Amino acid sequence: MKAMDAKHPQADEPEQHSTACKPFQLFVVVPAYNEESSIAAVISGLRSIADTIGGLGGSLHILLVNDGSKDRTVAEAEKAGVDGLVSHRINQGLGAAVRTGINEAIARGADIVVKFDADLQHDPTDIPALISPILEDRADLVYGHRHNRIAYRMPLIRRLGNKFFNALMGFLTKQEVTDGQPGIIALGAAYLSKFHIPGNYNYSQQILLDAYFNGMRFTQVDVSFRPRTTGQSFISLRYPIIAISQILIILAMFAPMRIFGRFGLICTLIGGVLFIIQIAMYFLGITDKPVTNVNLVFGLVMLGMQSLSFGIIAELIRQQKRP
Missing domain, CATH: 1.20.58 (Methane Monooxygenase Hydroxylase; Chain G, domain 1)
Incomplete structure (x- = not known):
């Protein structure tokens, strides 16, 4: 299959079934910065899909990356029964937390990694559908597509920013990108073996470009997206400048x-x-x-x-x- 092909092949259903039955280790990486009010509910929600993942042949591991939180995020996560914890002494940024979490999951033997937000905007029950293209060997990288099932209207500036970066990512990767900034993504073993993002901020564009230049297959799956009720978004007026600068770093590395x-x-x-x-x-x-x-x-x-x-x-x- 052509690298970064967004289309889903339909021809090999028997082989897809056998692939999904292979045992696998699924690590859900949850970066968190001052999310004490939501982290326990996030972990509980993720734990609720353990049987579903088990039915697919996998074992679920929840890995929290504490990005220098100053509140009770760690204590609440441990109380909720998180499986693993990695902490930054100071806040380093979402991209750095994602990188730390993925590298830690790789070191612990992950076959699939799902990055999941700590703010309750995503639904854990979307994860089985998100990892299905990887289990069926149809993709190496899967992004959640929020816009068909979003529960609120994004502010105009966010919508315009999403459209701009979707168009930019589509131009750079030569394929349609309908949502290039989701908070929920899945990475398969093929990509995990090559994973590298240098920047500490906009991880989603960095991962998409990194996967493209490493010849990985990409697709998107519809996911639910709820309004934020706790915490504070990392998106600010600085985001476009920092994001573009880190995109240029990836381009300088690969093309x-x-x-x-x-x-x-x-x-x-x-x-x-x-x-x-x-x-x-x-x-x-x-x-x-x-x-x-x-x-x-x-x-x-x-x-x-x-x-x-x-x-x-x-x-x-x-x-x-x-x-």
Whole structure:
């Protein structure tokens, strides 16, 4: 199957059934920062699907990542019977907490990892459907799609931000992304063996790009999404700037020439064309200077050459690091 194919193949039902019966270790990673009022209910809800997961051949493990909470999040989680706990001494950001949790799950022998929010916005009963494409060997990465079953109307700024990042992720991964910022995602063993996200903030875009550039198959599954009643969202006005900067880091790691090389060529080409046009206008007597917009032309050419040089150097480094 083509990497990152969002379509579901239908041809091999007998093989899908046998795949789902194989024993597997499912780790649900729950990052939390000051979620004392909701964490016990989250753990209890996740525990309620243990029998369903067992019926699929899996064993359920709930792993809390305490991202420097200053309240009773840890105490409430332990009281609720969480299976595992990892703590950051200080708050490092959601991306860092997700990375810590996934790496810890991998170290504990996870075959599938589900990232799940600690704010009660997601429904644990969606998890079996979320991991089904992985169990049936139809996908390596599954994102929850919230917009068909959302229980409230998102604020306009959030809706516009989602549309922008969905379009950006679709452009970068060459396939349709209907919800690129969900709080519930599932990662299969193939992707877990290659997993790496460098940034401490927007984990969802980083994981999607990381999976794409590692040749993983991607799909989305409808999930429920409830309004937040406790805690505070990590989304702020800084989000677009930080998110885009971390997306650029991923692109520099995996496809430097595709982005920076093309951008450099375009800038250099535009600067060169402007230079030729303005020189021609000077010789035709239309202008009294050889180059009217010196700063613009020089700036475009320099920006283009620097971007192209960066792309070439980054690509050489990437090629040297390949096995």
